[in-house]
């Protein structure tokens with residue numbers, strides 16, 4: 577999992593903490609943010625690491641098949657059940673069961689899953705034999721489960737069982753600096769399969785990547801980079817190859833502008849620190865009161881009428 581920004585560092589710490597426990601954990605976050613990677617990371621860092629990691633995508637399996645996928649069946653349980661088949665829950669014995677897109681699970685399966693969470697036992701379809709399964713439950717969803725519970729689309733009792741521990745996957749637009757890091761990483765992976773020599777992103781492409789909002793998160797970044805790698809000419813990826821608007825050129829600041837901004841900042845902070853007492857502010861900044869007044873006039877920080885040496889900040 578690539579990430580060096582504060583949001584990802586905090587996610588990594590969260591993953592490490594929940595890995596030490598054996599209680600169910602719910603990973604919340606928008607689509608394409610890497611919830612499945614987080615689930616795998618939790619498994620690998622847990623004491624169950626050497627055991628199976630079994631993933632079930634509750635949204636991808638048709639509701640009529642989900643029960644037999646999860647719980648398995650005996651021969652003859654229904655038409656077409658020609659031989660016994662163990663379910664995914666059973667296959668996760670000793671390891672981790674990853675229930676992806678749990679928010680899309682039909683209510684019927686929710687009831688059976690809740691029974692398993694409460695008893696630690698399952699019954700295959702068409703059987704009355706109870707099988708004990710020891711699996712750690714990690715679930716993930718992009719659905720707002722609180723709202724789903726309120727709308728009675730998701731069982732409240734199941735919700736509380738599933739999210740004893742909770743992890744929030746940050747959306748890509750909140751990962752300052754990581755966007756270009758991830759893009760370079762994705763491009764590097766593509767290079768080995770690419771027939772052409774890809775040099776990299778143009779400076780404008782890097783700025784376009786940082787400026788985009790990324791509603792589809794990392795998955796969208798992967799798709800755009802793939803597309804761009806195929807479409808680019810001369811091996812350099814442009815904003816157009818990424819299907820993004822080129823961001824306007826930003827003019828570098830002059831030294832005078834940098835100085836002015838630093839001066840305004842220093843004066844404002846000193847005013848706040850000394851509760852706007854000008855004698856103390858001037859002493860701390862190492863300037864005379866006359867100079868301080870001039871600076872405040874220039875930066876439009878006004879003296880409040882009536883108060884002796886008091887100012888109000890307007891800048």
Ligand SMILES: Nc1ncnc2c1ncn2[C@@H]1O[C@H](COP(=O)(O)OP(=O)(O)O)[C@@H](O)[C@H]1O
Nearest residue numbers: 577578579606607608609610611612613794795
């Ligand atoms: N931090 C990351 N570093 C590298 N690849 C990532 C990262 N986050 C997500 N991905 C990749 O993005 C894609 C979508 O991630 P996935 O875990 O399937 O998202 P979600 O389950 O949240 O929809 C996958 O190909 C995954 O490998």
Ligand SMILES: [Mg+2]
Nearest residue numbers: 608611612676
């Ligand atoms: Mg997913």
